[in-house]
Amino acid sequence: MGRRRKRTGRGFELRLQGKTARVAGVAFGVMLLAATIGCVLYSNGTQGSAPDAPPERSRPAPLERLDRVEGWVPYWADEEQIAGSARKAGFTDLLFFHGSVAADGKVKLEDEPGLKAGLAAAGELRRWLTVTNHGGSLAAPLSDSGMDDHADSLLAAFERSGCDHLDLDYESLSSTQAAALLTLAEKLAPRLPFGARLSFTLQPVDGQLRPEQADAYRRLLDSPNVYSVRLMMYDYHWRGSLPGALYPLPAYKRLLEFWAAHTHKLTLCLPLYGYDWPRPEDTSLPRAEVVTLRDVKALRARPGFDAVWMEHEAELAGRYDGHMVALPSLRAIQTRVELGLDWGVPAVSFWHLGCADPAPVRQVCERDVLAVEAIAYDHGEGWSQWIDSFKRRVCKVITTDGSRTLEELAEAHGVPRATMYRFNEQIEGGELRNRTVFVPK
Helix, strand or coil: CCCCCCCCCCCCCCCCCHHHHHHHHHHHHHHHHHHHHHHHHCCCCCCCCCCCCCCCCCCCCCCCCCCEEEEEEECCCCHHHHHHHHHHHCCCEEEEEEEEECCCCCEEECCHHHHHHHHHHHCCCEEEEEEECCCCCCCCCCCCCCHHHHHHHHHHHHHHHCCCEEEEECCCCCHHHHHHHHHHHHHHHHHCCCCCCEEEEECCCCCCCCHHHHHHHHHHHHCCCCCEEEEECCCCCCCCCCCCCCCCHHHHHHHHHHCHHHHHHEEEEEECEEEEEECCCCCCCCCCEEEECCCHHHHHHCCCCEEEEECCCCEEEEEECCEEEEECCHHHHHHHHHHHHHHCCCEEEEECHHHCCHHHHHHCCCCCCCCCCCCCCEEECCCHHHHHHHHHHHEEEEEEECCCCHHHHHHHCCCCHHHHHHCCCCCCCCCCEEEEEEEEC
16 A cells, blocks of 8 residues: 555565464464554545555656646545546546645645545545645744644544545644644654645745745745645735736746755646736736636637737636636646756645646646637737836836835825825836835825
8 A cells, every 4th residue: 555665575475384484474464463453543434445646756856747747636525527537638636625724723624525526526636634824823823832733633634524535734834833834744744644734835935935835835845745845836916916926937047946955845836827808008906717627618708809929928818898807717727837847846736626627737737838729819019008108107116225114105105005006016026226116195
């Protein structure tokens, strides 16, 4: 069951006769029975043999193909249907998004009947239980006083789930909490069943994004207790932001370069959804609606709809009737899969599989594949073509002399700090000298 042990090549032969042979036979039978019971105890209640453990890689190297193509199955969807479709499409791993962490660290399983049906439909695929804090506080679960109880609750939920491997999707971490993840891994890993892997799904970190947490991530990636770190490569723009790219290619490249020595332990998580922002001619920030890959084709019927492949960000965008849309895209997925393979990233994961037909998604997770979109599109330089012209219409434009920070400029002009940052995301730190700053009116 699980990972096969390697042969040592140091065999020996033991010859027994008579009573000695019979005693040895009985002893061997007892040992075999104990081993069988052990296998049953560590099967987490699943029937049949468990899927092979995910392959391990010891160092970064360019790859011809992915080891794993994964997708999340959320508890609010039809788990059986999604898992069956993903299995048929050729996915290798499914992550069942069914564990929830409360503020006190207790873990509960959501929709257990749906989870059971999804696991059965997954068949021979590797099945992970994803446990998440849903963006809530992890102050107690990751504290010195609360971590042991949290670990106990995690392991109990994992055993109850029937999954093969455990994934912890912990979001909105402070630096102290990020550093505590290694201790949690050290508590969990020795107590997992033989062959079970432990991974983390975390927000991206590099030299510009949350750089203060880089050391904590590096220790996780170096740890033998952590199989992989999944990085959420999406929501660079979100419901409440200005319109913009979902996961711009320059940020993707920057992250790969930053983690060049650890890419063999990364899994890059890609979205199957985007956002549709109403864009009035003012500086308000209306909330966007979600657009899934299934929805893209229907957008063609919108009055004045126009789709553009943004060369700078390497993803699709759309406009219609006062709206701007960051569109999910098969071509964008394929571009990032190839780039990840060049850097030695062995796996991708998709959030979430209910947003798309899994078959075409799986088909573009290869090198040299033509990704056929559901809509025709033109070509453009990048999102800045659309957004900068809008900002120049509705904002005061100033050139800085370096004497004040962006926060000080916001205070001087009576603009909320968050709004000032959203209209000036092109400024990523450094000296504010001779820089163009947009001041929302």
